[in-house]
Structure formats: structure tokens, C-alpha cells
Amino acid sequence: MQFYLDGFRGGDPDIKNAAQGRRDRGPHAPLPEEVDVLIAGCGPAGLCLAAQLSQFPGIDTMIVDPKPGPIEKGQADGVNTRTMEMFQAFGFAETVKRESYWVNQTAFWAADPEDPAKIRRIGRVQDVVDGSSEMPHTLINQARVHELFLDVMKNSPSRLEPDYSWAVRDLTIDTTTEDHPVSVTLENTGVNAGETVTLRANYVVGCDGARSNVRKAIGGELHGDAAHQAWGVMDILANTDFPDVRQKCLIASATEGNILILPREGGYLFRMYVELDKLNPDERVSSRNFTASDMIAAANRILAPYTIDVKQVVWSSIYEIGHRMTDRFDDVPAGEDRNPRVFTAGDACHTHSPKAGQGMNVSMQDTFNLGWKLAHVFQGRADPSLLRSYSAERWAEARRLVDTDHEWARIMSAPPGESELDGSDMPRFQKQFIENLEFTGGLAVKYAPSALTGTDTHQALASGLEIGRRFHSAPVVRLADAMRMQLGHVAEADGRWRIYAFAGKDDTSAPGSAIHKLADWLERDPASPVVRHTRVGEDIDAVIDLRAVFQQTFEDLAYEDLPSLLRPIKGKLGLQDHEKAFCTDHKGAGDIFDLRGIDRDRGCLVVARPDQYIAHVLPLDGLGELSAFFAEILRPACAG
């Protein structure tokens, strides 16, 4: 963590200096008449976007929710490894690691063929494949995740806080103007319930959940599996003789149904999902009058011969959901050629069962994709057409999620006998679970080639850092202070691009070496993307942040040989940044060149987007291609 760049200031370094001219958000302050971005909904999708945009005080962001304040418990609880990597960029992964339950093993239980009235354990699977991420798969209350994003917002230069007790009722878009073209009607749901106000926004993002008004306003319709699946879910404090209660368990009884056990933070709490009958398309689950006591009784029947003694029901809900999605995630109908003004994200545009634990994760990944793009547009760094890529990229991922989730739900809900042994030595749902691990970890996301994702001509230079996938971190040692760390953790949620330059084997960064030449070119040549896209007065790494990794050990490299771009002078005081150069870890954590299949002789350049996805892999001397790639996305600095 770096701070004090602009001068010493005591106290908590997570609290950034406040920007001038922020909106008065006092209890009786009027709502603004115009905003840059209006976010509807303080769920994971909305808060992730707000936390990202709050880092840019020049963007006037407002986030509203009809609730009177933050939720305190319930809803989703699964945080997959990819989301943990994103939390690292927001600065709170360590907090989640400390507080959460870590899913290390998943156990599978099914009816005992010799006594089908009883269940028995039929297998166990390691939940996070070795080496797939440096992060654990965690379980933690969704409300706590909200709180961590709210802290990031409150501590940001914008000091952004939600406007609670306001709902987006409707909106219209004036496509003839560029000046705040979206008129939004907000309705008060608090003490002045029913009062409406209208404000104008440049962009609106509907993160307002499965019954989204924003989606309806732009004509979006959820298509897909019409028959809703109902789940009883409860977070409980209980005693049981079931031995795997502190492991994630999928349990299928012979005749009493299925349950899913998710141990939770704190060591005592756990969650149980009890699968209920499919509902008819026009039927609401409330008509079944299912209570927490019914769920406990069902759990006891499914768990036989084990029993469960519930001491406290912390939260329970009947959660009813289909596998559905809209056919676009913005307001531009197919065939129309204009830039979007309104977006939907999370449950507002795709819904799925809780079985694969994806709801919260995918929702946040949607808005992590959108946040930096909006920031680029507002900062004048990119043309608004960049925003077209949001729906294109995230729709394809949502489609994959809905399809996989559908298949998983089908296998999990298959009648006993069909879902269990299928002739092989492993039950079908265990096999499918293993096949899905990369997907459920959030690690299977791969963006198709586009202006933001280069072609794979040079992919062989870094076979383990695949273009279109997230930058897979690996251990390194920081050259300036011999700090052993993860390379990927240099990437903060700050809207900046990163170029990781991996040096060839004899390159010690001495003058004349490939890395030295690259850094000098990036710093000085008029064709360099750093020169072209960084404005006068900005830090040299304000837009594109170069990091270099050498193959030698810490002892074999001379810090003083580094080119000036790898120890740049920055900030108001003109301080030197010492954290740009790294070498391989030779103490057993693994060599990043081996771990990520990087060509040891030639080295390479890996370009990562602000949302940590790999945009390109190029040779160290692929300067023309590097310039051309950035020129497609970023405007020249003088045009900004």
C-alpha cells in the first residue's frame, strides 16, 4: 500500500483526502437537479460501481435505494476467488479473508443404497484447485460485503454515500442531446412517501434487482426458464450430530429432497438451502405458506439419521428464482447505431439459482467491467463508444452463466438414482461439480477479441496469461525492498491500465538492455502510448502503469540500473516511486516465469485492463503494435 505521495498526513491511510466542492448530503439538503451518473440500487452491483466511481471526484455520482438504510443480514453469501481478487483491488480482501468462512472442501452425501432412509457421505472434493488463484473461496454475509463497499465510498475523495428512501420510478432518454439526456423520476419511499422529483443524468445504471424499473423503462424483458424454482434458505445457529456441518455439503436424500449446507463466518453460524417444489409460472411461493419451522422439519427428514437442533434462526427467506436474462444490457435496440446512456447490471438483467453461488459475484463483475469505462469517458480519455463494449462483453458471460446454472440445477434436482451413480465410480453431481469449478470460481470468463482484447498472435510468449482472461497473479519479490508479494496486487481499482514487462533471461535492466530500451521509449518517444495518452501535469503513470519483472534474484540486480520510468518522480512533492520493479521468487513460492509459461529467452509484454483482464500479449519490441492497440481505445492526451 502506498500513501503520503502528496505529503504526510497522520491517521488511517484508507481515508483519502476529500475533494473540494462535494455535494452536501446532509439530512435536509436538496437533491441535485443534475448528476453525471445515477445508480439505481444499493445491492452488490450498485455498490461496486459506486465504490469504483467514488475514486473519481470529478464524476458526480449519485446512488439511490428505496430501503431506509443498508441491509443487515441475508441474501447471498458466496464470494468466489475471482471476486476476492477484485476485493484486493478495492483494498478489503484481507478483511474478508480474516472474517469469512473459507470453503476448502465440498462434501457430497446421498441415500445409502443399503438403507435408503439414511444418507451417507459419498465423496469429497477440494473446492479451490491448487494454483488457480492466490485467493480463497469465502462465505460471508452479503450485508458485510455491502458495508465494505460503503466504507470505500465514504473514505474516497468523493465521500460518496447513498441517498436512501428514493426509488427510480421511471426514466426517459432524449436522444437528440448530449447534455444530461436521461430524465429520471425518483419516488420517495421514506417519510415523504409518494413525493416525486425529476433529475437529469448523463448516464443511468439500473442495479435495481430482479424487478428492475430501469430494465422496464428501457424495454428490457427477462427471457428464459419461466418455471420458478423456490428455495427455502435460513441462516441458523444450531447443534447437530451431522459430522460435516463445517464443510460445504450437497446432500440428496432418497425421498425427502435435497439440501445444501454452507458454513459461515464466525465458526457457529451456517446456512441451509432446502429445495422446494417447482412453482407453476403464475404461482407465487407465498401461496405455499412455507415457514422456517417447515424448513427445519424438512432438514431433519433429509439429514436422517442425523438430527439438527436449531437454537436461533438468524434469517430466513423463501427465495424464488428462474434462469432468465434480457437480450441486451443497455438501452440501444439491435440495429440502432448510437452510444448507450442507460445500462442494467446484476439481477436486473440476469437471474439464476443460488446453487452455483454466482448471483452476488457476477453482479459485481458486471459493474467492475462498466466502472472504468464510464470513468474513461468522463475523464475524456476515451470516446463514449467504449461503453458499447459493456453489454457485448457481459451479455456473453451472463449467457454462459445462465446455461451452466441451468444444467447444474437440472443435475442437482434429478430424481435420486439419476443424480447419483451413473455407472461410473463417481456420482454425476460430484463429477459436474468438479467440471464447474473453474466456472464457479469466476475464473472461466474470457472476453472475445475486440478493440479491448487483442489477437493471440504472440500468445505463446506467455501461455499461462491468456488474452481475454483475468490477469492470473503469481509470486514475485519487489526489487527495492525485497518484499515477497503477489504481482497482481499492484493493480488497484483506480481505472489505470498496466503493462507488465517480463524481461528476457540475461536482461538485468542495464542501459542498452531490452527492458531499458522499452522503458526509455515508453517515457520519451512521441509514438509511445504513455506519452500520447498522459496529459501535461499528470503523473507519468496516471493512465498506463509500467511494471517490470526480472528473472534474476534480488541479490543479482542493481536497483540503480533501472531506467527512470521504473523509478519515476511523482506527485506534488516530486517523490520517487520505488515499487515498479520485481524479480522472481527463489524461495519456494514459485517462479512467475514457469508458473505463467513466460518465454524465458524473449520475455514479453502483458497489457492488463483496469478491470484486470488481459488485453494483449506482445514481444518486448512490439512497440508499433502496442501504440496501435492503445490508440484504438484512448484519445490523444491533447484531445482530452
Ligand SMILES: Cc1cc2nc3c(=O)[nH]c(=O)nc-3n(C[C@H](O)[C@H](O)[C@H](O)COP(=O)(O)OP(=O)(O)OC[C@H]3O[C@@H](n4cnc5c(N)ncnc54)[C@H](O)[C@@H]3O)c2cc1C
Ligand atoms: C430476498 C433475497 C434473498 C436472496 N437469497 C439469495 C441466496 O440465498 N443466495 C444467493 O446466491 N443469492 C440470493 N439472492 C440473490 C442475490 O442477493 C443477488 O443475486 C445479488 O444480490 C444481486 O445483486 P444486485 O446488486 O444485482 O441486486 P440486489 O442485491 O437485488 O440489489 C438490488 C437493490 O436495488 C434496490 N431497488 C429495488 N428497486 C429499486 C428502484 N426502483 N430504484 C432504486 N433501487 C431499487 C433494492 O432495494 C436493492 O437494494 C437473494 C436475493 C433476495 C432479494
